[in-house]
Amino acid sequence: MTTFREQFREHIQTLQTKICKGLEEEDGKAKFVSDKWERPGGGGGDTRVISNGNIFEKGGVNTSIVHGDLTPQAAQQLNVNGKSFFACGLSLVIHPFNPFVPTVHANWRYFELYDQNGLPVDAWFGGGTDLTPYYLVEEDAIHFHSIQKKSCDRFGDSLYPKFKEQCDQYFINHHRGEERRGIGGIFFDHCREDDQHDLKFWKTFTETNGTVFLEGYLPIVSKRKQTLFTDKHKYWQEIRRGRYVEFNLIHDRGTLFGLKTNGRTESILMSLPPTVRFDYNYIPEQGSEEEKLINVLMKPKEWV
Amino acid sequence: MTTFREQFREHIQTLQTKICKGLEEEDGKAKFVSDKWERPGGGGGDTRVISNGNIFEKGGVNTSIVHGDLTPQAAQQLNVNGKSFFACGLSLVIHPFNPFVPTVHANWRYFELYDQNGLPVDAWFGGGTDLTPYYLVEEDAIHFHSIQKKSCDRFGDSLYPKFKEQCDQYFINHHRGEERRGIGGIFFDHCREDDQHDLKFWKTFTETNGTVFLEGYLPIVSKRKQTLFTDKHKYWQEIRRGRYVEFNLIHDRGTLFGLKTNGRTESILMSLPPTVRFDYNYIPEQGSEEEKLINVLMKPKEWV
Numbered sequence: 001m002t003t004f005r006e007q008f009r010e011h012i013q014t015l016q017t018k019i020c021k022g023l024e025e026e027d028g029k030a031k032f033v034s035d036k037w038e039r040p041g042g043g044g045g046d047t048r049v050i051s052n053g054n055i056f057e058k059g060g061v062n063t064s065i066v067h068g069d070l071t072p073q074a075a076q077q078l079n080v081n082g083k084s085f086f087a088c089g090l091s092l093v094i095h096p097f098n099p100f101v102p103t104v105h106a107n108w109r110y111f112e113l114y115d116q117n118g119l120p121v122d123a124w125f126g127g128g129t130d131l132t133p134y135y136l137v138e139e140d141a142i143h144f145h146s147i148q149k150k151s152c153d154r155f156g157d158s159l160y161p162k163f164k165e166q167c168d169q170y171f172i173n174h175h176r177g178e179e180r181r182g183i184g185g186i187f188f189d190h191c192r193e194d195d196q197h198d199l200k201f202w203k204t205f206t207e208t209n210g211t212v213f214l215e216g217y218l219p220i221v222s223k224r225k226q227t228l229f230t231d232k233h234k235y236w237q238e239i240r241r242g243r244y245v246e247f248n249l250i251h252d253r254g255t256l257f258g259l260k261t262n263g264r265t266e267s268i269l270m271s272l273p274p275t276v277r278f279d280y281n282y283i284p285e286q287g288s289e290e291e292k293l294i295n296v297l298m299k300p301k302e303w304v
Numbered sequence: 305m306t307t308f309r310e311q312f313r314e315h316i317q318t319l320q321t322k323i324c325k326g327l328e329e330e331d332g333k334a335k336f337v338s339d340k341w342e343r344p345g346g347g348g349g350d351t352r353v354i355s356n357g358n359i360f361e362k363g364g365v366n367t368s369i370v371h372g373d374l375t376p377q378a379a380q381q382l383n384v385n386g387k388s389f390f391a392c393g394l395s396l397v398i399h400p401f402n403p404f405v406p407t408v409h410a411n412w413r414y415f416e417l418y419d420q421n422g423l424p425v426d427a428w429f430g431g432g433t434d435l436t437p438y439y440l441v442e443e444d445a446i447h448f449h450s451i452q453k454k455s456c457d458r459f460g461d462s463l464y465p466k467f468k469e470q471c472d473q474y475f476i477n478h479h480r481g482e483e484r485r486g487i488g489g490i491f492f493d494h495c496r497e498d499d500q501h502d503l504k505f506w507k508t509f510t511e512t513n514g515t516v517f518l519e520g521y522l523p524i525v526s527k528r529k530q531t532l533f534t535d536k537h538k539y540w541q542e543i544r545r546g547r548y549v550e551f552n553l554i555h556d557r558g559t560l561f562g563l564k565t566n567g568r569t570e571s572i573l574m575s576l577p578p579t580v581r582f583d584y585n586y587i588p589e590q591g592s593e594e595e596k597l598i599n600v601l602m603k604p605k606e607w608v
Contacts, residue, residue, distance in 0.1 A: 035585070047584075049584045049585075051583075051584065058582075058583075058584070060584065175563040175564075175569050176569060238579075242576070242580075245549060245553070245580075245582075246553065246573075249549070249550065249553035249554050250553050250554075250560070250563065256554070259479040259554065260479075265479050265480060266584060266585045269550075269582065270584050272546070272582035273582060274581060274582060274583070275542075275579070275580070275581055276546075276549075276579070276580040276581070276582065277578060277579055277580070278362075278549075278573065278576035278577060278578060278580065279355075279362075279578070280351075280353045280355065280362070280364065280570060280574050281339070281353075281570045
């Protein structure tokens with residue numbers, strides 16, 4: 001499995017550079033700034049941040065490759081047994097300025113666990129990609145989900161429906177009557193070797209989903225970046241960004257796990273939107289475009 | 305103890321009206337709007353919200369009087385045994401527009417627990433008041449803490465130091481190297497009948513802290529509301545408001561308890577600031593006023 005560690009590390013580092021380049025070219029102004037950091041317990045990361053671009057108001061494309069002893073608290077949160085671990089992943093969140101350009105999030109990760117002799121006892125892949133529009137453009141939702149489906153389908157017909165459903169069930173603000181953070185995508189976790197698939201299958205699956213990321217997102221950015229918007233649209237975007245904050249800080253397992261196990265706070269909270277509003281009891285007008293979005297967030301659709 | 309229920313309910317309802325009136329008079333423009341709600345499991349509340357005033361950008365002064373069966377989840381979170389409960393409290397958070405006027409938070413509450421025959425098995429008071437400035441004005445910190453101390457001292461010399469310390473230990477963003485949310489005040493909880501004090505002692509103590517609230521806060525508002533400020537000061541306020549959001553959503557027991565036990569979301573999240581910024585790795589300039597604040601948040605001072 002050590003080979004997988006090396007191969008997946010190399011994959012995410014190459015992918016990080018490729019994704020940053022693709023986003024920079026689309027933006028045409030801002031460049032990613034790299035912040036390399038070390039983890040006291042072992043390993044480190046490369047946090048690449050973009051801000052105040054033509055299109056992208058704030059975003060991060062981060063890799064981390066960490067290893068060390070598994071604290072009892074971390075083992076409990078992950079619900080696993082093991083003495084030490086290796087974890088390697090790429091996490092990205094991009095917040096555009098224009099409310100008609102959706103926010104996107106993706107994460108691809110590999111985890112290995114070892115016993116007290118340092119022998120591997122468990123290994124799994126996880127990840128996914130999901131879209132958070134502020135206004136619903138059906139054509140964009142269809143495009144985004146089509147790419148996610150295509151990325152899954154070469155590995156079997158059952159995977160997209162399963163991981164699309166898991167995504168819809170994961171990104172929920174449970175304190176807001178099951179309102180979703182966005183219109184989903186795919187979400188998969190704990191993809192281990194089993195009767196049907198070996199670990200290499202899940203490695204290739206995870207890498208493939210990373211590889212199609214720009215193809216899923218950039219055409220939408222490109223189509224919507226010129227859309228004119230008013231203060232009213234921006235206001236709504238900032239209200240919705242508030243819900244993004246609520247999800248990430250109250251419910252997101254990755255965020256809470258990171259913060260509670262002394263992860264690098266600034267890299268973890270890079271995901272939070274740049275400007276945000278919290279109004280008391282904000283309710284969109286009946287029949288409005290804003291309400292149309294909420295309806296889909298309350299009841300996810302099959303897009304493809 | 306039933307008498308305490310009635311008496312404390314009456315106290316917080318009278319106090320709610322008095323505090324709203326005091327804040328409205330200071331603001332001179334905005335009025336509190338009342339939103340009465342019912343809890344499906346029993347009881348309800350009165351959420352009073354102020355927004356877009358001359359001074360107050362957003363604020364809420366809420367009472368709730370709820371009762372019903374204690375879910376296993378709620379019992380676990382509260383770390384108590386009981387079949388049913390009664391809870392009654394006033395919670396307030398005020399976010400001023402001007403970065404030189406501090407945000408304030410207060411809460412006073414009474415809790416009763418009953419066995420399966422409806423007989424009381426436990427009862428306690430809790431609460432406190434704390435201040436969150438964006439710029440440190442020592443004179444204001446001293447005034448605020450003096451009033452908190454005065455409110456404690458008639459009940460014994462040991463209470464202010466103890467509850468001041470508990471406040472400094474409670475409002476911590478643990479994921480940010482023990483940075484406090486603000487400059488504290490007092491925080492007390494689970495104040496039960498014991499060898500030294502009966503429950504009536506804690507009732508009077510809690511009521512007294514509520515009664516001095518305006519005396520602690522309004523003179524500071526009055527002194528700072530005319531202070532001129534620039535975009536730079538406002539920017540910093542919004543960055544600090546981000547930390548307020550982080551504390552409330554990641555660490556605050558009351559907020560998380562409310563959200564996880566199907567409390568009224570809009571009343572609970574009324575506490576979140578109106579406009580907020582999250583920048584990557586924002587660090588104040590060395591020797592600046594902004595850094596001066598951080599220094600006190602990292603290492604709380606004795607103000608009186």
